Every structure is written in C-alpha cells, then in structure tokens.
Amino acid sequence: MTGTETFTVLSSEDLDQVSGGLAVWEDGYGRWLYYREFSPYMGQEALNSYRDAWKYGFRAGESFKKSTMRNTKKLRQFGIFLLIILLSTYLPQTIGLYVAIILGLGADVYSLILTIGLVGICLLLIWWLKKQKMLFIFEKKSWNWSTIFYLFACYVFHQILGNFWVRYAHLINARNIHDEYFTVVLSNGQPTFLSTILSFVLPVIIGPVFEETLDRGYFMNTFFPKSKYYLDVILSGLIFGLSHLILSHRDPISLLYYSLIGFFFALVYRSTDNLRLTILCHSFFNFLNHAKPIWIFVYNYIYYRFFR
Numbered sequence: 277m278t279g280t281e282t283f284t285v286l287s288s289e290d291l292d293q294v295s296g297g298l299a300v301w302e303d304g305y306g307r308w309l310y311y312r313e314f315s316p317y318m319g320q321e322a323l324n325s326y327r328d329a330w331k332y333g334f335r336a337g338e339s340f341k342k343s344t345m346r347n348t349k350k351l352r353q354f355g356i357f358l359l360i361i362l363l364s365t366y367l368p369q370t371i372g373l374y375v376a377i378i379l380g381l382g383a384d385v386y387s388l389i390l391t392i393g394l395v396g397i398c399l400l401l402i403w404w405l406k407k408q409k410m411l412f413i414f415e416k417k418s419w420n421w422s423t424i425f426y427l428f429a430c431y432v433f434h435q436i437l438g439n440f441w442v443r444y445a446h447l448i449n450a451r452n453i454h455d456e457y458f459t460v461v462l463s464n465g466q467p468t469f470l471s472t473i474l475s476f477v478l479p480v481i482i483g484p485v486f487e488e489t490l491d492r493g494y495f496m497n498t499f500f501p502k503s504k505y506y507l508d509v510i511l512s513g514l515i516f517g518l519s520h521l522i523l524s525h526r527d528p529i530s531l532l533y534y535s536l537i538g539f540f541f542a543l544v545y546r547s548t549d550n551l552r553l554t555i556l557c558h559s560f561f562n563f564l565n566h567a568k569p570i571w572i573f574v575y576n577y578i579y580y581r582f583f584r
Contacts, residue, residue: 350498350499353498353499354499356404357490357494357495357498360397360401360490361490361515361519361522362522363397364394364397364486364490365519365522365523366522366523367393367397368389368390368392368393368394368397369390369454369523370454371389371393372385372386372387372389372390372393373386373454373457373458373461374457375389376389376461376464377457377460377461377464380464381461381464381465382461382462382464382465382466382467383461383462383464383465383466383467383468383471384465384467384468384470384471385465386461387467387470387471387474387475388470388474390474390478391474391477391478391482394478394482394483394486395482397486398482398485398486398489401486401489401490401494402489405489405493405494410493410494410497410498413489413493413494413497413551414493414551414552416552417548417549417550417552417553422548423553423556426544426548426553426557427556427557427560430540430557430560430561431560431564433540433561434561434564437533437536437537440533441529441533444529447527447528447529448525448527448529448530449524449525449526449527449530450524450525451524452523452524453523453524454523476566479562479565479566480559480562480563480566481559483558483562484555484558484559484562485555487516487558488541488545488551488554488555488558489551489555491512491515491516491519491538491541491542492512492541492542492545492551492554493545493551495508495511495512495515496508496509496512496542496545496546499511502546506546508542508546509539509542509543509546510539510542512538512542513535513536513537513538513539513540513541513542514535514538515538516534516535516537516538516541516542517531517532517533517534517535517536517537517538518531518535519534520534521534537561541554541557541558544557
C-alpha cells in the first residue's frame with residue numbers, strides 16, 4: 277500500500293456518543309475511513325490487527341467486484357458473438373428467399389440479396405470491432421515462406437477430409453430447412469451467370485473473411501486467448517462446426533467434418549497470429565471445392581474454341 281496512512285485512537289472524551297474509544301484509519305488513495313469502538317486500553321498491536329483485517333476485507337471485496345464485472349462483460353460479449361452467428365447464418369438466406377417468393381423473382385435475385393446481406397453484416401462486424409478497439413487483428417504481417425507450407429497443408433487436409441466426406445456420404449443429411457422455399461424460387465427463375473459468379477464469390481471471398489474475422493480474430497482474442505489447454509482452439513473449432521448445422525447438415529458426420537475444419541484454421545491462427553493468412557487458407561480451402569468444375573470449364577472452352 278502506498279500513500280499516506282494514519283491510524284489513531286480517539287478517546288471517549290473526543291466523542292461523547294462513543295463509549296471507550298474510536299479507531300480511525302485513512303489511506304492516501306481514497307481516504308477510506310474505518311470506525312470501530314475500542315477500549316481506551318487496547319494496545320497498538322491489536323489496533324494493527326484490526327487495520328490489516330480491514331485492508332484484507334476491503335481488497336477481497338474489490339477483487340470480487342472486479343471479477344463479477346469482468347465475468348458479466350464476458351457473458352455479454354459471448355451473447356453478442358452468438359447473436360452475430362445466428363443473424364449472419366439465418367437472416368440473409370431467409371430474407372432473400374421471402375423477398376424472391378413475394379416478388380415472384382428467381383435465383384439471381386435471391387443470390388444478390390444473400391450477398392448484400394452478408395456483406396452488410398460483415399461491415400457491421402468490422403464497425404463493432406472498431407468500437408471494441410480490436411482492429412489490430414487485421415495487422416499486416418511480413419510475408420515469409422511459411423505461407424507456402426500452410427497452403428500446402430491446407431491442400432493435404434482438404435484431400436483427407438474430402439475422402440472422409442465421400443466415405444460417409446450416405447450418413448450425411450444435406451437437407452436444408454428452406455428446401456421448400458428454394459423449390460419455389462427456382463420455379464420462378466433458374467440460376468444464370470450472375471448466380472454462378474456469386475456462388476463462387478460467397479464461399480471463396482466473403483465467407484472466409486467474415487468467418488475468420490468472427491471465429492478466429494474476435495473469439496480467440498476475447499475468450500481464453502493463448503489458453504494453456506488450447507481452449508481457444510477447441511471452442512473456436514467447435515462453434516465453427518455447430519454454426520454450419522443451423523440451416524442444414526444436421527448430423528454427427530457433418531458436425532465432425534466442419535469442426536475439424538474449424539480446428540485446422542484455429543491452429544493456423546494460433547501458430548501464426550496472422551488473420552490474413554488464416555483468411556487466405558480458408559479461401560484456398562473453399563476454392564479447391566470449385567477447382568475441378570473451373571478446370572473442366574476452362575479445358576472445354578479452350579478445346580472447343582481453338583481445336584474444333
């Protein structure tokens with residue numbers, strides 16, 4: 277304890293209403309006063325014991341108060357985190373389908389509304405991170421050769437999980453809770469070039485930026501950061517997996533599949549502390565799902581354009 281401290285005993289003559297005496301303690305921080313009746317014959321050692329007991333009790337109370345406030349803040353932050361996940365997963369798709377059905381429009385309009393909704397939520401997330409003074413997560417790191425290693429590891433991991441997905445495809449429930457609405461939208465208008473482009477942009481660009489910013493950049497720096505037991509990695513991966521089951525793929529195989537993907541990206545972020553690299557790995561992982569169709573399209577275009 278620093279500051280000026282005094283500890284005195286006032287006799288009963290000083291205060292008629294107190295029998296015996298009055299012990300007063302002031303500290304230089306906030307001039308907290310502690311009053312207690314004492315016998316005028318109480319020694320200084322006993323008074324010191326009372327003072328120390330008061331100090332301990334006050335500090336314990338302050339510690340408990342700060343701990344309670346800290347826990348309340350964490351619960352509020354976690355609630356906002358879950359709300360953002362639910363809104364970003366459920367709201368854009370639902371609004372897009374309803375608007376397209378009400379207006380009698382097709383797949384292109386739905387894809388456009390879905391894209392605008394996700395971009396809007398992503399911008400709101402960045403604005404909120406700015407208010408939380410967490411934009412440091414986007415700090416640019418110098419490039420090094422380890423980037424190639426992580427991209428290669430991402431490719432290998434994609435191949436392993438791809439085989440796992442094919443092996444247990446018969447156990448996967450790919451039904452979406454909005455399948456009936458999709459049928460109506462498709463009957464209003466089939467996908468065209470616009471829907472095709474947006475179906476590539478969403479999972480390869482917008483999705484990775486949003487998911488990694490939220491699940492890795494925000495979550496892992498707010499809850500259990502650099503946990504000794506890797507709780508930040510485990511919880512981030514598990515929440516990533518669960519978030520993919522909100523609208524579809526509600527089965528154990530899909531939960532394991534998406535959670536493993538989340539664990540992988542969380543480990544990349546944990547080991548590099550580079551959110552941009554994690555976003556790049558996520559984008560590359562999702563791009564590999566489109567690589568084969570793109571290659572077939574390019575091959576056929578070149579073949580029929582120049583060799584037929």
